[in-house]
Amino acid sequence: MKTFIFIFLTLFISACEEPKQATVIEQVVEEIRQDAIAEVNGEVILKPELEQMAVNMFGEYQASIMDEASRQKLLESMVSTLALAQVSLNQLSEEQRSIIENKTKRYRENLLVSEYVRANATPEPVTESMIAEYYSKNLSQYGQENVRKYQLITSQQALAVDQRNAFLKLFAEIKSEPSLAAMNRKFITSGFQTTYQSGLTGAGLQAQKLLQVINTQTPGKLSEIHYIDGTPFIVMVDEIIQKKAKPLSQVRNSIRKTLAMSQLREAVKTLSESVRQQASVTIHEQQGN
Numbered sequence: 001m002k003t004f005i006f007i008f009l010t011l012f013i014s015a016c017e018e019p020k021q022a023t024v025i026e027q028v029v030e031e032i033r034q035d036a037i038a039e040v041n042g043e044v045i046l047k048p049e050l051e052q053m054a055v056n057m058f059g060e061y062q063a064s065i066m067d068e069a070s071r072q073k074l075l076e077s078m079v080s081t082l083a084l085a086q087v088s089l090n091q092l093s094e095e096q097r098s099i100i101e102n103k104t105k106r107y108r109e110n111l112l113v114s115e116y117v118r119a120n121a122t123p124e125p126v127t128e129s130m131i132a133e134y135y136s137k138n139l140s141q142y143g144q145e146n147v148r149k150y151q152l153i154t155s156q157q158a159l160a161v162d163q164r165n166a167f168l169k170l171f172a173e174i175k176s177e178p179s180l181a182a183m184n185r186k187f188i189t190s191g192f193q194t195t196y197q198s199g200l201t202g203a204g205l206q207a208q209k210l211l212q213v214i215n216t217q218t219p220g221k222l223s224e225i226h227y228i229d230g231t232p233f234i235v236m237v238d239e240i241i242q243k244k245a246k247p248l249s250q251v252r253n254s255i256r257k258t259l260a261m262s263q264l265r266e267a268v269k270t271l272s273e274s275v276r277q278q279a280s281v282t283i284h285e286q287q288g289n
Contacts, residue, residue, distance in 0.1 A: 038075060040082045050075055065131030121271050123263035131255045135248050144245035148201045149238045150214050151180040156193040167192060167232055171225055180222075180236055200241070210235070 036044040054063035054074060066074075089097070134143070159167055168189055177183040184196035201214055209228050217223050224236040265282055 038079050039087055040079055041099065041227055042083060045075070045078055045082065054080060105266075117271065121264065121267040123260070123267040126259045126263060130259055131252055132248065132256050134259060135251065139245040142245040142251050143243060145202065145243050146242050147243055148214055148217075148219075149198070149241060150201065150217075151196070151198045151236045151238065152192055152210075152233060153180055153184050153187065153196055154233040155231050156195060159232060161179065163192075164232070168225065171234070175222060183234075198238075203251050233285070 035046045037047050037050060038045040050071065051063065054066055054071070057063075057074070058066070062090060063142065067272065092100070145214075167187075170192075172185045172216075174183050177186065181196050185196055187194040201211065205227060209226070210233060213223060213226050213233075216237055217237045219237045219239055221236070223234050225234055
């Protein structure tokens with residue numbers, strides 16, 4: 001008898017609760033209906049979605065001052081996009097749908113991670129001493145480099161074997177000339193089509209072999225004859241000039257941003273390791289490996 005009474009009371013209470021549950025559901029549906037500002041083939045677009053889209057596209061301030069006409073244009077765009085998405089979904093194969101679902105899952109995870117990092121990561125502040133140390137260790141990034149001032153004699157064309165022998169013989173005779181410009185004039189008067197030029201390394205010098213010879217040549221010493229595809233060239237390096245880096249005052253903000261990003265990566269790494277240690281993780285063996 002007691003069991004019967006208990007079952008009866010349970011059913012009676014449940015029957016009383018059902019109208020309350022129905023009322024709550026109706027309230028939720030009504031709230032959603034009030035937020036619905038458009039419907040495309042039964043799928044609704046909610047007012048918060050429009051507001052978020054405005055913020056995403058124009059920023060919070062511009063979104064807050066948008067007039068009704070602009071909001072209507074944005075809503076029309078969202079309607080068109082949703083209609084296209086629905087048509088696309090109906091035409092996709094199961095495999096294609098699965099690929100999109102996986103991408104959507106990854107995108108959602110990235111959003112969640114971004115929010116968690118924003119709320120919980122505490123990167124170390126960038127100090128002036130950190131900026132100064134980074135600057136001193138990376139001067140080459142800010143323009144400091146050693147450049148070589150050079151002179152160059154080169155033939156305008158490759159030489160045949162007999163021409164090469166004559167060129168070598170003449171070079172031995174005139175290599176004591178006071179300058180490469182004077183040496184070049186001797187080559188020209190002897191019938192060779194040579195050119196003379198001077199410059200600095202790094203200023204558009206493309207030939208790798210030529211650059212290699214210049215960079216290894218002792219300053220003040222005339223090189224031997226070298227060849228690029230049969231074309232001879234002679235080099236003299238006058239001096240090595242050290243170009244100064246941009247002053248710290250000009251690059252401080254750039255360095256601060258670089259270091260801030262590095263500090264954030266370290267904070268995220270630490271946060272990730274902490275969360276991973278607290279998680280229950282099982283990695284299953286992949287078939288076929």
